[in-house]
Amino acid sequence: MNVKDKKIENTPKRQGLVIFSEIEKGAGLEGALKIKSEQVVAEISASNLKGRGGAGFPTGLKWKFAAQEKDEQKYVVCNADEGEPGTFKDRVLLSEYAPLFLEGMIIAAYAIGAAQGFVYLRGEYKSFVPALEDELKEMRKNSLLGENIGGKKGFNFDIEVRLGAGAYICGEETALIESLEGNRGEPRNRPPFPVNTGYNGHPTIVNNVETFAAVVHIAAKGADWFKAIGTEKSAGTKLLSISGDCGKPGVYEAAYGISIKEILKMADAKNVKAVQVGGASGICVPKSQFSRTIAYEDLSTGGSIIIFGQKRNLLDVVENFLEFFEEESCGQCTPCREGIPVLIEAVKMLKKGECGKEYLKDILSLCETMQLASKCGLGQSCPNTFISIIDDVKQEYALSKDSKQEKAFNG
Ligand SMILES: Cc1cc2nc3c(=O)[nH]c(=O)nc-3n(C[C@H](O)[C@H](O)[C@H](O)COP(=O)(O)O)c2cc1C
Numbered sequence: 001m002n003v004k005d006k007k008i009e010n011t012p013k014r015q016g017l018v019i020f021s022e023i024e025k026g027a028g029l030e031g032a033l034k035i036k037s038e039q040v041v042a043e044i045s046a047s048n049l050k051g052r053g054g055a056g057f058p059t060g061l062k063w064k065f066a067a068q069e070k071d072e073q074k075y076v077v078c079n080a081d082e083g084e085p086g087t088f089k090d091r092v093l094l095s096e097y098a099p100l101f102l103e104g105m106i107i108a109a110y111a112i113g114a115a116q117g118f119v120y121l122r123g124e125y126k127s128f129v130p131a132l133e134d135e136l137k138e139m140r141k142n143s144l145l146g147e148n149i150g151g152k153k154g155f156n157f158d159i160e161v162r163l164g165a166g167a168y169i170c171g172e173e174t175a176l177i178e179s180l181e182g183n184r185g186e187p188r189n190r191p192p193f194p195v196n197t198g199y200n201g202h203p204t205i206v207n208n209v210e211t212f213a214a215v216v217h218i219a220a221k222g223a224d225w226f227k228a229i230g231t232e233k234s235a236g237t238k239l240l241s242i243s244g245d246c247g248k249p250g251v252y253e254a255a256y257g258i259s260i261k262e263i264l265k266m267a268d269a270k271n272v273k274a275v276q277v278g279g280a281s282g283i284c285v286p287k288s289q290f291s292r293t294i295a296y297e298d299l300s301t302g303g304s305i306i307i308f309g310q311k312r313n314l315l316d317v318v319e320n321f322l323e324f325f326e327e328e329s330c331g332q333c334t335p336c337r338e339g340i341p342v343l344i345e346a347v348k349m350l351k352k353g354e355c356g357k358e359y360l361k362d363i364l365s366l367c368e369t370m371q372l373a374s375k376c377g378l379g380q381s382c383p384n385t386f387i388s389i390i391d392d393v394k395q396e397y398a399l400s401k402d403s404k405q406e407k408a409f410n411g
Pocket residue numbers: 050051052053054055056057059079080081082083084168169170171172173174206207208209211376377378
């Protein structure tokens with residue numbers, strides 16, 4: 001299958017150590033079906049694979065919790081909502097590697113004992129639906145979906161594609177489950193967690209598209225092979241969607257531990273002011289910190305890297321991100337709903353030189369409250385960029401000859 005979105009071309013040539021490495025179709029599932037389901041969970045745990053959707057929860061542990069539940073009905077959900085600004089790596093997997101991540105879902109179903117799976121696809125990726133449906137039909141024909149999969153008696157599983165309606169919050173796993181159930185996409189209180197009480201109240205694992213793709217390689221090549229790539233605490237590779245002020249934007253696969261400096265070289269980016277790691281909900285890394293690395297122990301990311309050249313005003317960037325969050329907040333909890341407009345106002349004041357030291361202190365304290373008291377990751381992470389740029393903007397203003405700008409922080 002090779003679906004081409006007419007407006008966006010995927011980078012044509014790709015090589016990588018895990019996801020973009022060679023693998024025979026079906027090799028992962030074959031490896032998994034040779035061993036007991038508990039052993040599959042143990043192998044994924046031993047690989048140290050962590051979720052590639054952003055939060056980095058250990059995949060094996062998530063599967064173990066769901067596998068332990070005594071329930072006849074369990075579900076496997078592939079989170080293909082990909083709504084984080086600057087993230088477009090799942091689009092490549094959805095359009096060119098569908099057999100791979102779907103195989104990962106089948107392995108997950110075997111591991112936890114699920115009979116039904118869903119691919120929750122962001123509304124804007126509607127054009128991928130026909131090809132995904134064709135692939136699922138093909139898999140049913142080849143006994144990779146349906147009853148007694150791979151000749152394993154009693155292993156029955158099928159997958160359905162469900163379309164979101166373009167809400168960023170529906171990428172959050174509990175809002176996604178609400179949406180799958182036909183409700184308004186709003187995050188749930190946790191606990192209970194989806195692995196215990198998920199879709200229609202049954203144990204459900206939600207994993208990112210890239211996580212399922214990595215699972216296939218681990219099942220075929222082993223946990224030790226996987227662990228040998230990356231760093232001690234961050235096994236394997238990460239798909240990076242690189243965009244912004246650079247010569248070679250695109251989707252790259254890099255082993256964990258790659259530095260920002262190396263990324264900039266790879267993407268042919270020169271004269272860079274700052275790099276946004278992790279999308280709008282991530283942090284903005286200034287030039288002085290370009291030796292930092294992509295890894296769970298340093299800069300964690302779901303895959304979005306946005307490069308800002310010298311001409312960019314970081315306050316414009318943060319204002320743009322906050323306006324996105326204001327639009328996408330579900331409005332359920334007060335810190336997020338009421339906090340974002342106040343932050344936007346503060347950025348506008350800073351730009352006009354009307355903020356002042358004391359008010360800025362109050363704003364930073366509001367950011368902390370939002371991080372601690374918001375109900376879900378949206379409200380908790382939306383102040384991140386603001387906090388991360390404030391020292392640099394302060395320095396930039398201090399160096400400027402513009403008295404109004406200087407006043408922004410000192411008035
Ligand atoms: C506002 C918000 C949006 C999210 N969007 C996505 C998304 O588009 N894709 C994704 O895989 N995870 C997204 N997540 C993370 C999911 O809640 C969840 O952690 C992830 O799907 C788990 O899969 P993983 O363990 O394989 O990463 C989002 C989280 C938040 C708070």
